[in-house]
Structure formats: C-alpha cells, structure tokens
Amino acid sequence: MFQNQPNKYFRIISNNARNIKYGRGNASKNALNIFIAWVVLPMLFQFISDAFRFRKEKQLQAALLGPINNLLILGNLAKTMVGWALGDTFDFQPTPVVSPANKLKAAIQKLGKDEIEMEDIVEAIEYIAEASGNVAGLPTPYAVQAERAIRKGKPAELVFSEYSLGEDEGEATPDNWYK
Numbered sequence: 001m002f003q004n005q006p007n008k009y010f011r012i013i014s015n016n017a018r019n020i021k022y023g024r025g026n027a028s029k030n031a032l033n034i035f036i037a038w039v040v041l042p043m044l045f046q047f048i049s050d051a052f053r054f055r056k057e058k059q060l061q062a063a064l065l066g067p068i069n070n071l072l073i074l075g076n077l078a079k080t081m082v083g084w085a086l087g088d089t090f091d092f093q094p095t096p097v098v099s100p101a102n103k104l105k106a107a108i109q110k111l112g113k114d115e116i117e118m119e120d121i122v123e124a125i126e127y128i129a130e131a132s133g134n135v136a137g138l139p140t141p142y143a144v145q146a147e148r149a150i151r152k153g154k155p156a157e158l159v160f161s162e163y164s165l166g167e168d169e170g171e172a173t174p175d176n177w178y179k
Contacts, residue, residue, distance in 0.1 A: 009067040012037040038066035051160040103131035 016030040016037075039062075046062035047054060061082050062069070069075050107127035110120045126144045133140025149157035156165055 006067050006071070009037045009041065013067070039063045042066050042069060049164060051156075051164040051166070053164075053166065055166075100131035100134045103127045103134070107131070 013034050016033045019025045019030045020027050042062040042065070043059050046058050050058055061079070065075075065078050065082060068078050071078075104127065107124040110116075110124040110127065113120060126148070129140045129144055132138070133143070145161065146158055148162075149155060
C-alpha cells in the first residue's frame with residue numbers, strides 16, 4: 001500500500017504531462033491534476049503528519065519535492081539536501097532496512113554508559129523492541145509510542161508522535177493541536 005500510492009501519483013503526473021505535450025484533453029485540467037498530485041496531496045499529508053500544524057519549512061519541502069519524497073533512495077537524498085537548504089536535519093537512511101541496525105546501535109549506546117540509570121534501561125528496551133518489530137513485521141514501534149504516552153500521561157502522543165506535536169512549542173493538548 002505504502003509504495004503503490006506514490007507510484008500512482010507519478011503515473012498521474014506523467015500521464016497528464018504527456019497529455020499536455022500531445023494536446024490531449026483540456027490542458028488546464030491536466031495542469032490541475034499535476035498540481036494536485038505534486039503539491040496539494042504532499043502538503044496535505046505533511047500537515048496531517050505534523051499533527052495538523054502548519055509548519056512553513058515542512059510545507060515548503062513537501063511542495064518542492066512532491067512525490068519525490070517517497071522514492072526509495074532518491075527520496076531520502078532529496079529530503080536531506082532540501083533539509084540542509086532549509087536548516088532542518090534529516091537522518092539519512094539509504095533504505096528502511098538499516099533502521100533496525102540503527103535502533104540496536106542506539107540501545108547498545110544507552111547500555112554502554114559508565115553510569116546507567118533506569119531511564120537508559122527503559123529506552124534501550126524500547127529500541128530493542130522497535131528493532132525486533134521492524135525485523136519481524138510487528139507493530140512494536142506503535143506499542144512503544146503508546147507505552148511512552150501512557151507513562152508520560154500525554155494522551156495526544158497515542159495518535160501523534162512527540163516530534164509531530166512539537167514539544168518545543170509547549171504542552172500538546174487537544175485544545176492547542178490546531179494552533
């Protein structure tokens with residue numbers, strides 16, 4: 001499902017561009033379809049991803065890159081370069097396959113400290129659970145997110161990630177999700 005939709009957007013864009021090139025159909029309708037697939041849908045998905053907050057840099061990135069964001073290796077490279085230009089950091093991964101290795105590395109770093117606190121152990125277990133879930137195809141990343149939300153007493157994080165809610169912008173509650 002996740003890779004079929006971006007491919008469908010590319011087909012919409014290429015079919016409508018071809019229609020414009022060869023004079024088929026209404027040129028303005030074809031241009032509108034390209035605009036919707038390249039700009040509107042990625043910006044809408046970014047808006048939802050950011051917990052219904054309009055973040056100019058993220059929206060600009062979504063509008064510029066459009067469906068390129070979802071290409072396997074090229075998408076991550078494009079996100080990285082646009083992020084550098086906009087002053088945002090993006091953790092480049094050539095493929096999602098390396099994600100479990102990064103999670104295990106983070107767990108080892110948490111447990112490799114000289115003085116390990118209980119929070120370090122909990123975070124290491126969370127990293128191991130996420131890595132195991134990624135390898136096994138189980139939804140453990142959401143289970144970890146739900147566990148964190150319950151432990152912190154932040155029900156908004158049951159739906160949106162901590163990053164999406166933007167903890168730096170104050171306490172995220174249903175009252176200020178849209179502000």
